[in-house]
Amino acid sequence: MKNYDAVIIGAGISGLTSSILLAREGMSVAIVEKHSRVGGYLHSFKRFGIEFDTGGHYIGAMEKGGAFRTLLEYLNVYVPEHYRPMAQSKFDRFVIKGKEYSFSQGYDKCIKDLTEHFPHESEGIKQYFEKLLYVAKLMPSSNFKLNERTTEVFKWMETSLKDTVESYIEDSQLQDVLYSYCTLHGVSPKDVAFAPHAVITDTLIQGPYTFQNSGDDLAKSFKEECSKLGVDFFLGEELLEMNVIDSEIKKLKTTSFEFCCKYVISSMHPKMTFARLDHDPTRRVFKDRLLKMKESKSFVAAYIRLKSKTKFDPDTNYYFFKKNISNLFDDANPLDPNFLYLCRPGRSNEENYNLKHSFITVHIPCDYSYVSGWKDSTFGKRSESYKAFKEKLKEVIKIELIKIDDSFKTNIDKIEISTPLTNIHYNGSLEGSAYGIYHSISNTGLKGLSPKTKIKNLFLTGQNISFPGLQSSCSAGVRSVSALLRTEKFDEDLRRMSSQNRKNDD
Ligand SMILES: Cc1cc2nc3c(=O)[nH]c(=O)nc-3n(C[C@H](O)[C@H](O)[C@H](O)COP(=O)(O)OP(=O)(O)OC[C@H]3O[C@@H](n4cnc5c(N)ncnc54)[C@H](O)[C@@H]3O)c2cc1C
CATH class of the missing domain: 3.50.50.60 (FAD/NAD(P)-binding domain)
Incomplete structure (x- = not known):
């Protein structure tokens, strides 16, 4: 013992x-x-x-x-060389119904860029971000009052993102831009509390870094x-x-x-x-x-080696939404993905290995039901039908990438797929969910x-x-x-x- x-x-x-x-x-x-x-x-x-x-x-x-x-x-685990800031301008790009929007570092630039796209919402944009900053600063994870729970804190824990956004913004396309970060917690705008969503948005706008x-x-x-x-x-x-x-x-x-x-x-x-x-x-x-x-949704991830260099910047994330973000998590069919997230693995990681290739990671949402039929099979020894499903996913992801950029037609070299079952195997997460409970x-x-x-x-x-x-x-x-x-x-x-x-x- x-x-x-x-x-x-x-x-x-x-x-x-x-x-x-x-x-x-x-x-x-x-x-x-x-x-x-x-x-x-x-x-x-x-x-x-x-x-x-x-x-x-x-x-x-x-x-x-x-x-x-x-x-x-404080935990004595911070090594400055392990991090680098994301792109100053447009560190997150969101493509919604074919149009691109972005978040840059700092509220001034974010507000300016969004106002250029939505001049009729200029006042609402300003007020929304003022409220977001105010709420984010109230929250225990920003101000280190981890056990403090005031009435004001609770109010924003009980107000939804959707209600907050709609109280400032009328344009549905702009509402969708402000909902984009729902993919980072897996909760739809009507269900997620404004407070934690505000914290995530604030921390990224003020200090986005990558490994x-x-x-x-x-x-x-x-x-x-x-x-x-x-x-x-x-x-x-x-x-x-x-x-x-x-x-x-x-x-x-x-x-x-x-x-x-x-x-x-x-x-x-x-x-x-x-x-x-x-x-x-x-x-x-x-x-x-x-x-x-209930559990939050899981993702299918594709780890991709490209034959040559790619135009996708390692200091930027790319979000592609095919569908209204409010319904993003209702049906997460990986064979007909309604959302795709693209990023690059660490830049110096790629440079250190001095390879002629470049690499991207792609995530698409996946409901557990699409893989649950194989849940009792053993990792590494799964059936031919599971392998065939993964091959199908590769094709779907290739097709989606080609829709985004023609160069993917010839540039994709190798793809490795992980599914919610991979998450269960390595991490023990329930239903392979990415973010735990909903x-x-x-x-x-x-x-x-x-x-x-x-x-x-x-x-x-x-x-x-x-x-x-x-x-x-x-x-x-x-x-x-x-x-x-x-x-x-x-x-x-x-x-x-x-x-x-x-x-x-x-
Ligand atoms: C695809 C994806 C992308 C993400 N991207 C980001 C991002 O860009 N930025 C960000 O900040 N967050 C991101 N997250 C979220 C972030 O990774 C998690 O919120 C965080 O790592 C959770 O930490 P944790 O300690 O709560 O749990 P975990 O990291 O899940 O740790 C739990 C541990 O418990 C172990 N365990 C489980 N069962 C047992 C058992 N029976 N016995 C022993 N050990 C057990 C598991 O193996 C695991 O190591 C992402 C998550 C996913 C899935």
Whole structure:
């Protein structure tokens, strides 16, 4: 039996954050991770000779004093050379019904560009972004009042993006531009709370960065810091069962070990976490509510090697919408995709390998139902019909790319496809969902999941208790450890550090 003060389930960014903070408090910490590598959706993998990211293409709030950068500095995992800013102008391009719009760094430029496209909405655009900035700054993940929940905060947790946008903007095409980032959390404009959407938009407009090489660099920095603090890693170990006696976890069983500990923090999906308890004392009403929460959609990803250089900029993301964004997640048929996201793997990553090729990553939404028929097959040994389905996906993606740019007719060299089943295999995510639970208003704010559970020594963390995204999941780690230790000291430290960094920048 292995004895620790705390066992963390999952080595994604939230589990790694929790481990560092607990180890700094002098606790002995073990991380149990089912994959052979750390990082969760942050990890990258090598294909065609270069690194591709799985779930970390770009991040916001990375300017000096920015919330995410401050968090990483606080955790001692920030290495400036691992990041580079996205394009100053047009770091995100959105093609909607054949017309291109963009977001550039800084509100002034964003507002100016949108106003040029929609001069009749100039006042609404200005007011909308003023409100967005105001709400973003109120939010705990921006101001490091991670446990503060004021009436004003709750108001914006209960107001939808759609209602907010419609109160300023009449033009439906412009509404769609402002809904584009729904693809970053997977919730439709009518269902998502304005507050978290405002935070994501604000962090990207103010400080969009990408990984110089890949997210693995950050995962490695986390691992090094954990190791320095004496955290033990149990990789390739899946949590199988937790024994509960008197509303307390007494023992954990993984593939090859048994653990005994005072505290457990789980970044596994909450439905899976509770399913691993041999006796679940939580109330029926909670269980029913949890089981009724639906999952966010998954994606099919295509990792593509091109024969030669491409005009698609590695410092820009390209969003192509074929359909009204409000209905984007209703039917996510990968064989007839209504949305395509295109980005490049890290630039220096490509340059380091000095290849004549260039590379792109493409994502299209995919409902789990399109692959669930193969859910019981084993990774690497799936049936011919699954392989044929993946071949069909390759053709669909090729056709969609050629519609975007003629050069793809001759420039595509090799394509590797991942499906929601790939996510389940590597990450254990439910239905292969990209962003965990569907973070609708009914799962946000007061109605959201809390780190604390009815099991005295079990705490939840990760994107399911906060919101999708690396910054949000990292903040969730801080929130869970704050709840466990019943302290607000991390928030205080982070506030001080952020304001100091901003001053130094002046
Ligand atoms: C396609 C895609 C693109 C994305 N793009 C971006 C982006 O550009 N920018 C951004 O900020 N965010 C992005 N995200 C979201 C971001 O990656 C996630 O929100 C974040 O990584 C979640 O972190 P986490 O710690 O909550 O969970 P995870 O990273 O999912 O970590 C959970 C860990 O638990 C482990 N685990 C599960 N079950 C068990 C078990 N039984 N035993 C042991 N271990 C277990 C898993 O293997 C995993 O390592 C993207 C996500 C996806 C899927």
